[in-house]
Amino acid sequence: MEERGTDMSQEIIFEAKHMHKAFGPTIALKDVDIQIKRGEIRGLVGENGSGKSTIMSIAAGMQPATSGEMYYKGEKWSPKNMVESQNQGISMILQEANTIPHVTVAQNIFAGQEKLFSKAGLINMTAMYKKADELLQKFGISNIKGKDPVGRLTFEDRKLIEIVRCVTDDTQILVVDETTTALSHEGREILYKLIHKMTEEENKAVVFVSHDMDEILEQCNVLTVLRDGDIIGHLTREEMDAPDAVQKIRLMMVGREIGRKYFREDFIPSHQEEVALDIQNISMGPIKDFSLTLRKGEIVGIGGLSGCGMHDIGKAAYGLVKLDKGQVIRNGKPVKNCLQAIEAGIGYISKNRDLEAIILDAPIQANIVLPSLTSLTKGGYIRPKDEKKLSDEQIDAFRIKCGSGKQYVNTLSGGNKQKVSFAKWTAKGSDVIIMDSPTRGVDIGVKQAMYALIEQMKAEGKAILMISEELSELIGMSDRLIIMKDFRVTAEMERSADLKQTDIIEYMI
Amino acid sequence: MENTKTKIFSKNWFKTNASAIAGYGGVLFCIIFFSIATPLAGESIWSAAKLSTLISDVIVLAILSVGAVFVYSLGSMDISIGKQVGLYATIMVAITNSTGSFILGVLISLVIAVFIGLVNGATGELLHIHSVVSSLVFMMVLSGISTLIYSGMGSRNVALKNFDHHIFKSPVLMVIVLIVEVIIVTFLFNFTKFGKNARAIGANPVAAEQSGINLVKYKMIAYVIMGVFVVVAAIFQMGYTGSASDSTGTGFEMNVMVALILGGMPLSGGMKSRVSCAVLGSFTFSLLNVGLPIIGIPVNTVNFIKAIIFIIVVLITCRKSRGILPR
Numbered sequence: 078m079e080e081r082g083t084d085m086s087q088e089i090i091f092e093a094k095h096m097h098k099a100f101g102p103t104i105a106l107k108d109v110d111i112q113i114k115r116g117e118i119r120g121l122v123g124e125n126g127s128g129k130s131t132i133m134s135i136a137a138g139m140q141p142a143t144s145g146e147m148y149y150k151g152e153k154w155s156p157k158n159m160v161e162s163q164n165q166g167i168s169m170i171l172q173e174a175n176t177i178p179h180v181t182v183a184q185n186i187f188a189g190q191e192k193l194f195s196k197a198g199l200i201n202m203t204a205m206y207k208k209a210d211e212l213l214q215k216f217g218i219s220n221i222k223g224k225d226p227v228g229r230l231t232f233e234d235r236k237l238i239e240i241v242r243c244v245t246d247d248t249q250i251l252v253v254d255e256t257t258t259a260l261s262h263e264g265r266e267i268l269y270k271l272i273h274k275m276t277e278e279e280n281k282a283v284v285f286v287s288h289d290m291d292e293i294l295e296q297c298n299v300l301t302v303l304r305d306g307d308i309i310g311h312l313t314r315e316e317m318d319a320p321d322a323v324q325k326i327r328l329m330m331v332g333r334e335i336g337r338k339y340f341r342e343d344f345i346p347s348h349q350e351e352v353a354l355d356i357q358n359i360s361m362g363p364i365k366d367f368s369l370t371l372r373k374g375e376i377v378g379i380g381g382l383s384g385c386g387m388h389d390i391g392k393a394a395y396g397l398v399k400l401d402k403g404q405v406i407r408n409g410k411p412v413k414n415c416l417q418a419i420e421a422g423i424g425y426i427s428k429n430r431d432l433e434a435i436i437l438d439a440p441i442q443a444n445i446v447l448p449s450l451t452s453l454t455k456g457g458y459i460r461p462k463d464e465k466k467l468s469d470e471q472i473d474a475f476r477i478k479c480g481s482g483k484q485y486v487n488t489l490s491g492g493n494k495q496k497v498s499f500a501k502w503t504a505k506g507s508d509v510i511i512m513d514s515p516t517r518g519v520d521i522g523v524k525q526a527m528y529a530l531i532e533q534m535k536a537e538g539k540a541i542l543m544i545s546e547e548l549s550e551l552i553g554m555s556d557r558l559i560i561m562k563d564f565r566v567t568a569e570m571e572r573s574a575d576l577k578q579t580d581i582i583e584y585m586i
Numbered sequence: 587m588e589n590t591k592t593k594i595f596s597k598n599w600f601k602t603n604a605s606a607i608a609g610y611g612g613v614l615f616c617i618i619f620f621s622i623a624t625p626l627a628g629e630s631i632w633s634a635a636k637l638s639t640l641i642s643d644v645i646v647l648a649i650l651s652v653g654a655v656f657v658y659s660l661g662s663m664d665i666s667i668g669k670q671v672g673l674y675a676t677i678m679v680a681i682t683n684s685t686g687s688f689i690l691g692v693l694i695s696l697v698i699a700v701f702i703g704l705v706n707g708a709t710g711e712l713l714h715i716h717s718v719v720s721s722l723v724f725m726m727v728l729s730g731i732s733t734l735i736y737s738g739m740g741s742r743n744v745a746l747k748n749f750d751h752h753i754f755k756s757p758v759l760m761v762i763v764l765i766v767e768v769i770i771v772t773f774l775f776n777f778t779k780f781g782k783n784a785r786a787i788g789a790n791p792v793a794a795e796q797s798g799i800n801l802v803k804y805k806m807i808a809y810v811i812m813g814v815f816v817v818v819a820a821i822f823q824m825g826y827t828g829s830a831s832d833s834t835g836t837g838f839e840m841n842v843m844v845a846l847i848l849g850g851m852p853l854s855g856g857m858k859s860r861v862s863c864a865v866l867g868s869f870t871f872s873l874l875n876v877g878l879p880i881i882g883i884p885v886n887t888v889n890f891i892k893a894i895i896f897i898i899v900v901l902i903t904c905r906k907s908r909g910i911l912p913r
Contacts, residue, residue, distance in 0.1 A: 420798075438789045438858075
């Protein structure tokens, strides 16, 4: 496929020819040709399973291609593993958390390189900490020190540590695979600054794999769209600036007109009279006196930066954290722990999907029926037939892409994993669903389906508390929107057609 | 990536079923190997006498291992069970001798076993300590109690008087008890909340808790189920010889662990835990115990061979290739 509008004088740093990858009968990449040039921030977009991550994971040595050839710096390239690839200059920041727990930040950064600081078999930790501090400073990270234990860092900060570990002076190609969803606002700024410095000042290349269309359009200077293992086309910076670019890219990704319907189409806030969940003056840690009433058939959105306390509100409403003051009332009774919450018909989808919301190392069916085991027990035991029926109903309803309910969740793509975590609660028949970052790491096709599903839940009279860092979906879906900053509510707005992101951001930062 | 139905005997099939292959393969290999090798060396392992030795060798280990499936599926373990067997055997002999009631001895043992189970199950979760630690404490305490009892008696062993323990030597009873146990545990493990929740806890305690599973409760249940079967195992251990000593049960906790691993049980617990692992592993373990001496391997070498087989199984089931990423 011809690349348009790129300067021919740019040096090609990486090239794949006829790259083909099959997992058993499933073809992930069909004979793909791609060239990466120096100075490029190349965006790769496509739906889950389109092969966008696969290309770069092969280039970075995570897995071999089934057939095809790769060239790196003009020579034939076939890395045996990620270690070799990283040493040669292709680094990849992965979607999943990848830090070593229970040791310090410095030990994480220099894992496998302790020799640099060792003398007579002893490691000079002071020197290592100092070097780590220097590095962190260089990347513009001031709130983390080399001495800090990794366990004490937030999920977002751990991601930054990975970036510091991956990127060295020798790194020629940096692959950022869905990393930004795991970063805080400040973390993203640090990463953006880094990739622009690498490409503009050091003439290196960055490949940016993301679901976030706004981010891609803002940061990348070339965009490649994939679908079903094929490269559908490339867009230049000028094409990305065109007013209909988003529509065009979506069409390329999905292959059909996905329709204008994405978020809710009505702009009138609505709900039933009956109160579904009443959070009364709760205080915990830095959060003081927070109240919220959620009614049947209402979607309440809470937005803010990730450290603003909104995620804690979700946990508190589900009984996961101990309250200093106040209470959460459901059906006239207080909810004190998550067992009571579940029995009272509350479901919770954690932001930390792979670690908290689902059991990766378990079949889909076991995940879906887990909260419903008590109601499935009849006459002292659980009939496998009932279990399968409940699970298959949900798999069908959510159109979870799988061979059968016996398939392990860790073999599913991100979007399908998220569907499993939704299915758990619809199977249980929960009437109040607390969803923390429900569409994190999910592509637009699945997002669209999720939004339709959330709207359907609302129509069924379920009450939804949607906590999210994505303003567009909060504006698009909520009947009422609460904005938090520094553990306090700074604004509350009703659904309306005129609500704009820019109006909201000022309350967040 | 999705929709991959793995073909039988493909590379992927071997990968996903490695633990089951190791479990079934181990026991099949032992059966085939000893069926051929033992008749050549003189006496077949399937002769009536050897078969009965095999059954009596396997029974205690199998009862313990099957009972321990719940605890191991949590990703926990209990290293006090050897000492528990010793203490219960001692209690049964002593109570039967002093009161004439064997049942009373069993009941007292059950009460202690349930108590230990509840404490072992609860402490890990409530005090946030590893399950090995609390069971280690019990191991030491029980060891102390046993020393006190035997030094008080001035003897290192006690034997049953006026009680016919003949019935516990019957291979038929042993097999029936084991079959009943396997049925009960399989039922609880595969068809009730207890087993499903235990496996979920083993696979991901955080997600399990957020799905409404009471970790303390189900851990306690798992330990209590095991405790009950430890008492059953103690009955057969004591019944075979009609006596108990201060070394009864020593090392059983490790034999259980080895048997479970030989059967393909993941030590981290989780969804791949199966009751069959315990049965298969126990038989592999005992086949080696009984078969190797028949083909002329000295008893003191048997442990080395077991160690080699153990390493092979561990290598098959725990293979992961991952290097540390450099900076």
